[in-house]
Amino acid sequence: MAEKLLEIKNLHVIYKTDDATVRAVNGLNLIVNKGSTLGLVGETGAGKTTTCLSILRLLPDRVGEITEGTIEYNGEDLLKASEERMREIRGSEISMIFQDPMTALNPVFTVGDQIGEVVKLHNPKFTNEDVIDRVETMFKLVGLPPERRVEYPHQFSGGMKQRIVIAMALACEPLLLLADEPTTALDVTIQAQVLRLMKDLKQKLQTAMILVTHDLGVVAQTCDEVAIMYAGEIIESGTLADVFDGEKHHPYTVGLFGSIPDIHSEADRLKPIMGLMPDPANLPEGCRFNPRCTHCMDICKTEAPAVYKNGTHEIRCHLFANQ
Amino acid sequence: MSETTNKTISDAERAARRAKYKKKSELKIVWRQFKKNKLALFGLILIAIMVVAAFAAPLFIDFETDVIEQHVLDRLQGPSSEHLLGTDAYGRDILSRLLWAARVSMFTGFTVIAIGIVGGMILGATAGYLGGVVDNLIMRFIDIFLAIPFTLMAISIVATLGNSIPNLILALSLALIPKFTRIIRSSVIGLKGQEFIEAAKLCGASGPVIVLKHIIPNALGPIIVEATLAVARTIIDIAGLSFIGLGIQPPNPEWGAMLSEARKYMIQYPYLIMSPGIAIILTAGSLTLIGDGLRDALDPKMRN
Amino acid sequence: MLIPVLLGVSIIIYSIMSLTPGDAATLMLGDAASAESVAKLRAELGLDGGFVERYVRWLTGVLTGDFGISYKSRNPVFMEVFQRFPNTVKLALTAIAISSIFGVLFGILSAVKQYTLIDNIVVAGTLLLSSVPDFWLGLMMILLFAVKLKWLPLSGTDHWYNFIMPGIAAASHYLANTIRMTRTSMLDVIRADYVRTARAKGCAERTVIFQHALRNALLPVVTLIGVNMGWQLGGTVITEQVFAIPGMGSLMIQSIRQKDTPVVLGALVFVALLSSLINLATDVLYAYIDPRIKSQYVKAK
DSSP: OOOEEEEEEEEEEEEEOSSOEEEEEEEEEEEEETTOEEEEEOOTTSSHHHHHHHHHTOOOTTTEEEEEEEEEETTEEGGGSOHHHHHHHBTTTEEEEOSOHHHHSOTTSOHHHHHHHHHHHHOTTOOHHHHHHHHHHHHHHTTOOGGGGGSOGGGSOHHHHHHHHHHHHHTTOOSEEEEESTTTTSOHHHHHHHHHHHHHHHHHHTOEEEEEESOHHHHHHHOSEEEEEETTEEEEEEEHHHHHHOSOOOHHHHHHHHTSOOSSSOOSSOOOOSSOOOOTTSOOSSSTTGGGOTTOOHHHHHSOOOEEEETTEEEEOGGGTTO | OHHHHHHHHHHHHHHHHHHHHHHHHHHHHHHHHHHHOHHHHHHHHHHHHHHHHHHHHHHHOOIIIIIIOOOGGGTTOOSOSSSTTOBOTTSOBHHHHHHHHHHHHHHHHHHHHHHHHHHHHHHHHHHHHHOHHHHHHHHHHHHHHHHSOHHHHHHHHHHHHOSOHHHHHHHHHHHHHHHHHHHHHHHHHHHHTSHHHHHHHHTTOOHHHIIIIIIHHHHHHHHHHHHHHHHHHHHHHHHHHHHTTSSSOTTSOOHHHHHHHHGGGTTTOTHHHHHHHHHHHHHHHHHHHHHHHHHHHHOGGGOO | OHHHHHHHHHHHHHHHHHTOSSOHHHHHHOTTSOHHHHHHHHHHHTOOSOHHHHHHHHHHHHHTTOOOBOTTTOSBHHHHHHHHHHHHHHHHHHHHHHHHHHHHHHHHHHHHTTTSHHHHHHHHHHHHHHHSOHHHHHHHHIIIIIIISOOSOSSOSSSGGGGHHHHHHHHHHHHHHHHHHHHHHHHHHHTSHHHHHHHHTTOOHHHIIIIIIHHHHHHHHHHHHHHHHHHHHHHHHHHHHHHTOOSHHHHHHHHHHTTOHHHHHHHHHHHHHHHHHHHHHHHHHHHHHOHHHHHHHHHTO
């Protein structure tokens, strides 16, 4: 049986701008099991990055606010933890890597120093040699020559930079890695390399991972579990088999899969999902997907749907309400 | 063959038209953003008031009697109902002199900036657009001018050529041209590679036309910001030069010169120093507010 | 690269000065002097010959350290200029120290505390500083601190505290632009991705700001301070007049009034040379502290 590592319950996050309040995350529920990779899928603007930032409480200072919910990790609610405790967790128990490797590293420090920093922060008893040892181990782990730890970020290519970022995130062997679209900014060939690397490391170190992506192909390759996000909430979740092969699906999921170009079929046009993501400052009533849903019923416009459960497979839709 | 050429030309036309439309709506957006900045608006209003006052001065101030003529009996009087800001060491009404000095300062200041911009545009656009040897030559030339500290150069020029307003304008614009050349050059280099320039070239436009019609209008943003700030700086510099006797000559009033005259009496009559100083601060300050406001309004990152 | 620029500077300065109307020799000897004595003096002073001849003569002199003789005092120009040098340097250094140190401090403070009262005060103060003419500030300070409160002396150059007011006055404009640049740079850097990475690693906020952010934010500020230093050397002229400090600036103005061209030339060249050297030093320093630039040069090895 899978063992729970992190559980998010009813998370609500808003962004306050001068003009409006943006409701980025609206009642999100998510479970990450130990050692498992959860693919968090959704279009741009669904709230995936916000969710990850909320776990580590790294939302932008005055603008982002967590208004409701709990994030349970190892028996504590992260949202109630002290800033000091959060600093302990960041980088050592829960790590995060971001989308753009080109700007993620500080240009004026050597890459070795930057990895060394996270090691030293969370292992204050390490001597300098210990730190260097660990840095070099990580370099080898991600497939980079350890001598290059004295070089600066601008001396590496994009793919190599992302490896350095991964090395930095895993240097303290965290239990959970939050990876926010780590390969989106890379070339396709490099993408494959980096994904393989992450899969290997994940197995070696038994790290759980939330992999944020909008690419279903990546999900198929690397994830054990999947959660589909729309307008700030999870509308379908389950194991990889549940979501990819299962019989019943949320209409949005159907649309997502349907809009992938199929190399084998003959088609003149792509089949996108009609309409656009709703404006997070102005969300629709009832089920948030209703304006775009081909199966929209009257109840969808007024009432938010409950969750339909089938073992590990969960779907939030009125279509399956009485099952 | 001709079909593709036709298509390319209309694509080019479309690109050029898109660029032009983008510019018109850009202006509206910039103005709207500028309006949001209360301080900048305040600056704009203030400078507008001053410009109007300066322009209107001859209507109720007679140059001979109020500004130049000395009334020994009235000298060194503090503010009163007759002389709102008092009189100076020669019995002249300070307020009248201040307003008249505003005319001189603003006129000189704007002329200097205008020359600076035109000179900077010619040099900067040429250097940026042609690149290569021409660019190098022009930039070395600019470097030479920038190596001489500004104040010293202005002083030497004015001192050597004589104390007149044209010379003053020359000296100050010489110091300003290098700055604008640099700015315009980098804008031009940035814009050179963009698609609508390719489009214009395909339409058959020649070098200078491209530069004038397409590049300059799009580079105007940073130029206007720097120009506004430069006017502020120039007005202060004019005051400085006049203070040491090298700028605008008496009996023509100038804020810096008024301060220089007031120095002898400042310990006993401190009000003599206040008004010209505050005049300078208000003028330079409002221009700086406008310049900063423009800079923020033009910055796409600041739009929500 | 430096040499052609300096050469160009010397040509320009020389050309400007040679436009002085009136003949120096006649001026020195007076109208009553005979044509012969004027011609003799002109030859002595090296004023005969065409423009190029005179320029080359002057330039060779300068390169060997001979800046010529002052028309007025008949002393070597170099001596006259050098005598005044220390005062100007003291003033300029004080001003640079004030503008750089306080500029960076307030810039950082303002950026870190953006949107708070402190930020607003600093921004308002900076605006005021950049709109105030430095000589007026000097006069006001004299009125307040020397006359009214009697805390500081009116003039003189004997003690370090003589340079406080002039230093502040001369620094005012540069202080404003240093604060501005530091603040802008800091604000940009604080939003950078790598700062977010540092936080995600668990760094304390203080480390994030003072190590990660500052180290990057200060790079353009270093360049600015270098440029300011060069300009400041020439910018003390007016302040010297206000506070009656016998420095190179006031020497220049005096000599201009007296049409003592060699002295003016000498002072100008001196300052231009110094400011070019400072600019060069700044570029070198910058290449040293920014790894991205440094590697361009190291790779060439």
